[in-house]
Amino acid sequence: MKINSTKVPVKLYSAVQDQTVRFHILDAKSKMRVKQHMVDPETDKEIPNDEIQKGFEVEPGTFVILDKEELEALEPEASREIEIEQFVPPDEVAPEFYDRPYYLGPDGDQTAYFALAEALHKQEKEGIARWVMRKQPYVGALRAEEDHLVLFTLRNAEEVLSAKDLPKPAGRAPDKKELSMAKQLVELLKGEFDPKDFKDEYRERVMEFVEKKAKGRKPKLRLVKSKRKAASLDKVLSKSIEALKKKVA
Amino acid sequence: MPRKKRTTKSRSHDGGNGRGARPFWSGTLTFGLVSVPVDLYPGNRTNRAPLRMLGPKGEPLARRYYSEQTGRDLSDEDMVRGYELDKDKYVVVTDEELERLAPEQSRDIDLRRFVDLQSIPPLYFDRSYFLAPSEGSEKAYKLLSETMQKSDLAGIATFVMRGKEYLVAIFPENGILRAETMRFADEIRSPKQVGLPEKKKLPAATVRKFETLIRKNSDKHLALKELKDEKTAALLKLVEKKRKQHKDIVEVEVPERDEGKVIDLMEVLKKSLAGKRKAA
Numbered sequence: 230m231k232i233n234s235t236k237v238p239v240k241l242y243s244a245v246q247d248q249t250v251r252f253h254i255l256d257a258k259s260k261m262r263v264k265q266h267m268v269d270p271e272t273d274k275e276i277p278n279d280e281i282q283k284g285f286e287v288e289p290g291t292f293v294i295l296d297k298e299e300l301e302a303l304e305p306e307a308s309r310e311i312e313i314e315q316f317v318p319p320d321e322v323a324p325e326f327y328d329r330p331y332y333l334g335p336d337g338d339q340t341a342y343f344a345l346a347e348a349l350h351k352q353e354k355e356g357i358a359r360w361v362m363r364k365q366p367y368v369g370a371l372r373a374e375e376d377h378l379v380l381f382t383l384r385n386a387e388e389v390l391s392a393k394d395l396p397k398p399a400g401r402a403p404d405k406k407e408l409s410m411a412k413q414l415v416e417l418l419k420g421e422f423d424p425k426d427f428k429d430e431y432r433e434r435v436m437e438f439v440e441k442k443a444k445g446r447k448p449k450l451r452l453v454k455s456k457r458k459a460a461s462l463d464k465v466l467s468k469s470i471e472a473l474k475k476k477v478a
Numbered sequence: 479m480p481r482k483k484r485t486t487k488s489r490s491h492d493g494g495n496g497r498g499a500r501p502f503w504s505g506t507l508t509f510g511l512v513s514v515p516v517d518l519y520p521g522n523r524t525n526r527a528p529l530r531m532l533g534p535k536g537e538p539l540a541r542r543y544y545s546e547q548t549g550r551d552l553s554d555e556d557m558v559r560g561y562e563l564d565k566d567k568y569v570v571v572t573d574e575e576l577e578r579l580a581p582e583q584s585r586d587i588d589l590r591r592f593v594d595l596q597s598i599p600p601l602y603f604d605r606s607y608f609l610a611p612s613e614g615s616e617k618a619y620k621l622l623s624e625t626m627q628k629s630d631l632a633g634i635a636t637f638v639m640r641g642k643e644y645l646v647a648i649f650p651e652n653g654i655l656r657a658e659t660m661r662f663a664d665e666i667r668s669p670k671q672v673g674l675p676e677k678k679k680l681p682a683a684t685v686r687k688f689e690t691l692i693r694k695n696s697d698k699h700l701a702l703k704e705l706k707d708e709k710t711a712a713l714l715k716l717v718e719k720k721r722k723q724h725k726d727i728v729e730v731e732v733p734e735r736d737e738g739k740v741i742d743l744m745e746v747l748k749k750s751l752a753g754k755r756k757a758a
Contacts (some may be wrong), residue, residue: 245666249642252571254559255570260560264544269540276534281539282536286530291728292727293725293726313695314701315700320596322600324606332667334672334675347688348692349688349692357704377674379601385705386702388522390522392652393651395748398610400619403621408621408628411512411624418633419592422634424645427634428636429643430584439571468511469511
């Protein structure tokens with residue numbers, strides 16, 4: 230990693246491990262995994278990989294073909310450097326820009342690594358970085374998370390829709406009484422963000438179900454429906470506040 | 479010959495490419511006993527310049543699933559979803575079963591806690607969505623977004639959508655509620671799990687040296703040029719150049735594609751927020 234001429238040697242590690250229950254697509258008859266191929270939808274004929282071309286559709290039905298050499302020429306030069314371009318206050322990068330996080334680990338010099346992390350904390354800044362990974366150019370945010378450095382890939386501006394370009398929702402503005410009750414309600418639910426308080430219970434239910442089914446049991450599943458009552462907004466608000474206050478008391 | 483329906487069984491996000499005017503999902507946002515019916519729209523779009531796979535004559539190709547045993551293409555009805563127990567041993571799980579595994583209550587986005595948005599480490603943020611009021615809920619929607627805006631808080635909830643449970647942070651931006659899906663705690667590895675060394679005592683001078691370096695290279699604002707997609711821009715430039723030179727251009731007759739019309743996501747959202755969404 231490079232900041233001006235100062236180098237901090239680092240290694241990259243994925244910071245996430247997806248825990249989503251993974252399903253495979255199976256052939257209903259053979260219960261075997263299916264394969265994918267490209268076909269001409271008009272003739273249903275398979276087109277082998279070496280005959281496939283890539284094209285950009287400029288108008289419906291009109292493609293500009295780009296060959297392998299042209300596409301390769303668009304690839305950035307391979308580089309092992311992560312270049313820090315600037316440092317900005319952390320709230321400059323809105324949540325919707327963060328994509329994937331990677332831990333950086335020291336590659337040799339541990340002092341420089343931990344010193345940079347501490348300096349980021351003290352200055353309350355995050356770095357904006359550029360690097361090339363798997364033939365793709367990336368822009369990222371370098372942050373200190375506790376003692377360690379984390380590098381986030383950022384989405385580019387075209388990939389993020391901004392609420393600033395949208396009109397405010399239509400409808401009548403809430404009145405003062407409703408606003409003050411809603412505020413009370415939100416205050417009662419105010420707390421710290423502790424990710425450990427939230428579990429993926431659905432994932433556990435799916436896994437439990439899969440295991441039972443694997444043993445040949447047919448677990449019963451009921452579709453539970455709840456009825457919602459329509460009441461006026463301020464009535465519902467005051468009821469909610471009462472209920473929460475009782476819980477706290 | 480009629481064009482076969484493209485077979486897609488993947489449960490993944492549609493990439494937010496804004497196809498179709500329908501909301502991605504419709505559900506209910508609740509806080510306390512107040513319920514606010516909402517429509518969810520993707521807030522990210524990926525890959526603005528997708529390349530199509532074409533055959534030798536320039537004909538657009540389709541991706542199909544096929545059975546290795548019979549060599550035959552499979553349609554949606556010929557395929558099921560399976561969880562791999564052992565190598566090549568699967569338990570079949572149906573859409574209906576997945577649906578029934580989610581109790582009605584779990585499908586509501588129930589804002590159970592309100593927190594300071596800045597206190598959520600970005601490590602958790604995954605994808606972004608917009609929530610728009612669905613018919614009749616404008617007032618409660620406005621009440622919630624205004625209250626959150628004033629107190630500068632984000633609401634945290636879990637809910638089940640399309641066969642997956644999501645942890646979300648909901649916060650207002652310009653009067654509109656944004657939903658940022660988040661990773662669950664066990665989806666983030668700790669530095670220890672990754673095998674990173676622990677911090678040792680540091681010479682104060684080295685820290686100071688880096689602080690100076692940070693100060694010298696600091697700006698108040700993020701330079702917007704940083705967030706430009708230069709690779710896509712270069713690709714589009716090349717495409718335009720070749721088009722002007724009439725080089726490597728193929729024209730094919732494309733059948734009417736019902737899913738082919740790319741509808742601008744921004745337009746859909748604008749309509750939806752203005753309360754003029756057409757019945758889907």
